[in-house]
Amino acid sequence: MPELPEVETISRILRPKLMGRTILSAQVRWSGTIAFPSVRTFRRTIAGQQIREVGRRGKFLRLQLSEYDLLIHLRMSGDVELREPNGRFKLHDRLILRLTARGGRANVPGIGRGPRNRRESKSTLVFNDTRKFGRVWLTRNMDEVLGRLGPEPLGRAFTADWLYEGVHARRRQLKPLLLDQAFIAGLGNIYTDEALHLAKLHPLKISNTLSRAQVVRLHDAIRATLREGIRRNGASIDWVYRGGDFQNHFRVYDRAGQPCPVCGTTIVRLVVGQRGTHICPHCQRG
DNA sequence: CTGGCTCCCTGAATGC
DNA sequence: TGCATTCAGGGAGCCA
Numbered sequence: 001m002p003e004l005p006e007v008e009t010i011s012r013i014l015r016p017k018l019m020g021r022t023i024l025s026a027q028v029r030w031s032g033t034i035a036f037p038s039v040r041t042f043r044r045t046i047a048g049q050q051i052r053e054v055g056r057r058g059k060f061l062r063l064q065l066s067e068y069d070l071l072i073h074l075r076m077s078g079d080v081e082l083r084e085p086n087g088r089f090k091l092h093d094r095l096i097l098r099l100t101a102r103g104g105r106a107n108v109p110g111i112g113r114g115p116r117n118r119r120e121s122k123s124t125l126v127f128n129d130t131r132k133f134g135r136v137w138l139t140r141n142m143d144e145v146l147g148r149l150g151p152e153p154l155g156r157a158f159t160a161d162w163l164y165e166g167v168h169a170r171r172r173q174l175k176p177l178l179l180d181q182a183f184i185a186g187l188g189n190i191y192t193d194e195a196l197h198l199a200k201l202h203p204l205k206i207s208n209t210l211s212r213a214q215v216v217r218l219h220d221a222i223r224a225t226l227r228e229g230i231r232r233n234g235a236s237i238d239w240v241y242r243g244g245d246f247q248n249h250f251r252v253y254d255r256a257g258q259p260c261p262v263c264g265t266t267i268v269r270l271v272v273g274q275r276g277t278h279i280c281p282h283c284q285r286g
Numbered sequence: 287c288t289g290g291c292t293c294c295c296t297g298a299a300t301g302c
Numbered sequence: 303t304g305c306a307t308t309c310a311g312g313g314a315g316c317c318a
Contacts, residue, residue, distance in 0.1 A: 001310095001311060001312075003312095032294090059312085073312085073313090075311085075312050075313075076295085076296095076311050076312065077295090077296080077297095077311090092296090130295080130296060130297075131294085131295045131296050131297090132294075132295050132296080133294065133295065133296095133311080133312065133313085134312095170287080170288085171287080171288075172287090172288065172289085173288090173289080176288090176289080179312085179313095181312090181313080188311090188312070189310095189311070273289075273290085274290075274291075274292095274311090275310095275311075275312095276310070276311080
């Protein structure tokens with residue numbers, strides 16, 4: 001399931017391929033995909049928009065367009081890929097954007113100028129999402145979608161001091177707090193379990209009981225885990241395959257019954273905040 | 287403020 | 303073998 005490192009990987013792959021291209025038209029194959037605006041308005045508005053920048057905020061993929069932002073949340077099973085148009089769909093394709101060739105000029109009916117150039121190598125940007133949880137927004141004011149997100153854990157604002165203040169301003173179980181996108185943006189189930197194990201902290205520990213040293217460990221662990229995830233191009237599990245390798249280096253996630261890489265104790269799976277949670281009962285004592 | 291629960295949805299795993 | 307049931311998971315929304 002795409003978390004910060006997976007979305008970052010997708011963003012880095014797409015960025016050089018998409019920059020400067022213009023969206024010719026949109027085909028919405030499942031209307032529920034479009035969170036905002038209406039499908040009708042979405043289709044009309046996005047045509048003719050040029051892709052100016054590709055980036056990420058939390059787990060959102062962001063395509064900065066001429067006048068709008070296209071925000072994509074992959075949730076569980078979403079994937080975005082550039083595909084050469086062959087007229088065929090894949091199962092679970094939800095949204096298809098027709099693009100000009102790299103550096104190509106817009107040729108939108110009613111907007112573009114000049115005759116259609118059939119030799120142009122056009123592409124399609126496809127949002128494929130098995131479980132239909134993913135959503136897409138097209139907005140002039142992205143803060144309406146992203147405004148409540150917490151800081152980027154790999155950004156400058158995310159310091160050990162900030163984290164200490166944050167966990168002590170609340171009284172919450174550690175894991176649900178780390179998963180709360182309004183607290184920190186980008187952590188999901190995998191990286192939270194991995195970071196807590198690296199920091200030797202129990203997921204049920206109450207946030208405002210953390211010592212200074214524990215907060216520093218947690219801060220370092222979050223950053224180290226996310227950086228390793230990005231370095232390995234994310235984790236490739238479920239139906240989303242990105243060529244990532246991090247799934248082969250999990251310390252605890254999805255490893256119940258197997259030995260802890262640190263101490264050899266058998267890893268246990270429990271449920272915390274309705275989420276499957278994996279810990280080493282020796283390294284992460286409550 | 288906090289946590290628990292449900293819902294959305296599909297495919298893999300499990301049960302009979 | 304085949305059909306039915308269960309479960310996972312990100313985030314919104316609801317309730318206590």
